[in-house]
Amino acid sequence: MPAEECSAAIVLRTRDYSESDRIVTLLTLEAGKLGGIAKGAKQSRRRFERKLEVFSHVMVYFRRRPHGELVFITKAEAGDLPPFDLTDDIGKIALGSYMVELADALSREEAESAQAYRILAASLGAVARHGAGRALRQAFELNLLRWAGYQLEFRRCQVCGRSPENATSFVFIPSHGGIVCQHCRAGASDTFIGLTASSVAALAHLGSVPLEEAVSAPSAGRDAEAALARFMATILDRRLRSVEFLHRFL
Ligand SMILES: [Zn+2]
Numbered sequence: 633m634p635a636e637e638c639s640a641a642i643v644l645r646t647r648d649y650s651e652s653d654r655i656v657t658l659l660t661l662e663a664g665k666l667g668g669i670a671k672g673a674k675q676s677r678r679r680f681e682r683k684l685e686v687f688s689h690v691m692v693y694f695r696r697r698p699h700g701e702l703v704f705i706t707k708a709e710a711g712d713l714p715p716f717d718l719t720d721d722i723g724k725i726a727l728g729s730y731m732v733e734l735a736d737a738l739s740r741e742e743a744e745s746a747q748a749y750r751i752l753a754a755s756l757g758a759v760a761r762h763g764a765g766r767a768l769r770q771a772f773e774l775n776l777l778r779w780a781g782y783q784l785e786f787r788r789c790q791v792c793g794r795s796p797e798n799a800t801s802f803v804f805i806p807s808h809g810g811i812v813c814q815h816c817r818a819g820a821s822d823t824f825i826g827l828t829a830s831s832v833a834a835l836a837h838l839g840s841v842p843l844e845e846a847v848s849a850p851s852a853g854r855d856a857e858a859a860l861a862r863f864m865a866t867i868l869d870r871r872l873r874s875v876e877f878l879h880r881f882l
Contacts, residue, residue, distance in 0.1 A: 633695065634695045634696045634697070634698070635695070636693055636694070636695050636706060637662070637663060637693070637694055637695070637696070638662075638691060638692070638693045638694075639660040639661050639662035639663050639691070639692060640660065640661040640662070640689075640690075640691055640692075640711070640713055640749070641658040641659060641660040641661070641666070641689075641690055641691075641692040641749075642658065642659050642687070642688070642689055642690075642716075642732070642735075642749065642752055642753060642756070643656055643657070643658055643684055643685060643686055643687065643688040643690070643732075644657045644658065644659055644665075644686065644732045644733075644735060644736045645657040645686065645732070645736060646684060646685060646686060648674075649669060651674075652671070652672050652673070652674050652675050653669060653670065653671050653672065653673060653674075654669070654670045654673040654674060654684055655667065655668070655669050655670075655702065656668055656669075656670060656673075656684045656705065657736065658692060659732075659735055659736075659739060659745060659748060659749050659752060660692065660745070660749060661746050661749045661750075662746070663694075664739075664740075664741060664742060664743050664744055664745045665736075665739045665740065665741045665743070665745055666692075666694070666703055666741065667701060667702045667703070667741065668692075668694055668702050668703040668704065668705040669702045669703075669704060669705065670684055670705040670708070671704070671705075673705075673708075679706065679707045679708070680707070680708050681708065681709045681710055682708055682709060682710045682715075683708075684705070684708055686729070686732060687716045687718055687728055687732065687756060688708070688715075689710075689713045689714065689715055689716055689753065689756075690708040690709065690710065690711075690713065691708070691709045691710070691711035691713060692705060692707070692708050693705070693706045693707040693708070693709075694706060714757060715760075716728065716756040716757060716759070716760045717760050718756070718759060718760055721763060721764070722881060723763060723764035723881040723882065724759050724760065724763060724764050726764060726874070726877050726878045726880070726881045726882065727759050727764035727765075727768070727769055727878060727881075727882060728756055728759050729874040729877065729878070730769070730872065730874040730875065730877075730878045731752060731755050731756060731759070731772055732752070732756075733872050733873065733874045734772075734773070734776060734864075734872060735748055735751075735752045735776060737868050737869075737870060737872065738776055738777075738779075738780045738868075739780075747779050748776065748779050748780075751772065751775045751776055751779060751843070752776075754842075754843045754844070755768065755771075755772040755775075755843055758843055758844060758846075758847055762847045764881060764882055765847060765851065765882075766851035766852075766857075766882055767834070767838060767846050767847065767848075767849045767850065767851035767852075768843070768846050768847055769851075769878075769882065770834070770835065770838050770846075770851055770852055770856065770857070770860065771838040771839070771841070771843055771846030771849075772843065772846075773860050773864070774835065774838055774839035774860075775839070775843065777863075777864075778839070780867075782809060782863075782867065783809070784809055784810050784835075784839065784860075784863065785809060785810030785811065786810060786811055786832050786835040786836040786839060787836045788811075789802070789811060789812050789813040789816055790805070790808040790809070790810045790811065790812050790816075791808075791812055791813070791816035792813060792815070792816050794813050794815075794816075796811075796829060796832050796833065796836070800814070800829070801813075801814045801826070801827075801829070802814070802826075802827050802829075802832050803817050803824040803825060803826050803827060804824060804825045804826075804827050804856075804859035804862075804863075805817070805820065805822045805823070805824045806822075806823060806859075806862050806863045806866050807822045807823070807866075808822070809863070811827065811832060812824070823862070825855060825858050825859040825862060826855060827855050827856060827859060828853060828855055830850075830852070830853065831852040831853045831855050831856040832852075834849070834850050834851060834852035834853075834856065835852045835856055837849055837850075838851075838852070861875075
């Protein structure tokens with residue numbers, strides 16, 4: 633029998649499999665993204681001390697199966713992991729749902745994802761403590777995109793290197809992964825989104841500070857939200873279902 637492994641994990645998705653079993657998708661610190669089946673998850677309070685539901689923060693114990701895609705989850709405990717308590721506020725649930733869905737969409741099974749776990753854990757913790765906020769959402773997006781290999785640039789023009797202090801207006805061009813000054817944009821045929829100077833400054837700041845600091849930082853405007861959404865649409869293979877729900881509260 634394969635050895636039992638263990639990791640801190642956050643539940644991204646669940647579905648009931650039978651009367652008592654549950655299939656869960658986890659973002660783990662040690663083992664990347666994992667799909668697993670938890671036999672008896674809905675009944676055994678002994679083995680599943682902390683329930684396996686979306687946002688659950690657990691020490692998960694599992695065994696890999698020789699030919700199966702799903703691992704066998706044998707136990708889930710609280711350990712000393714802080715819970716993400718989002719259920720007291722619908723805005724928190726909306727932003728948390730968006731965060732787990734985006735983390736799921738940007739991560740792959742079998743790929744290293746310790747840093748994605750850390751970003752998601754810090755972000756859900758900040759949502760639980762401080763509530764849903766636009767700056768926190770934007771900082772999460774920028775951090776997670778950077779982890780996934782998309783370092784978006786808001787500090788200088790991607791063509792000439794001019795910084796925002798030396799230009800009056802910028803556009804965001806998804807195919808450039810950052811801002812381009814008005815001068816360099818002339819003649820470019822790529823899709824672009826205009827950004828105000830304050831949004832450029834806010835995104836540059838939010839992309840470079842720890843998530844806890846983002847909570848109290850100025851957020852970028854709707855122009856920036858449109859720019860980030862457009863960029864993500866170019867790299868994701870799916871539409872995020874939680875976006876519309878989120879926009880009703882944020
Ligand atoms: Zn330029």
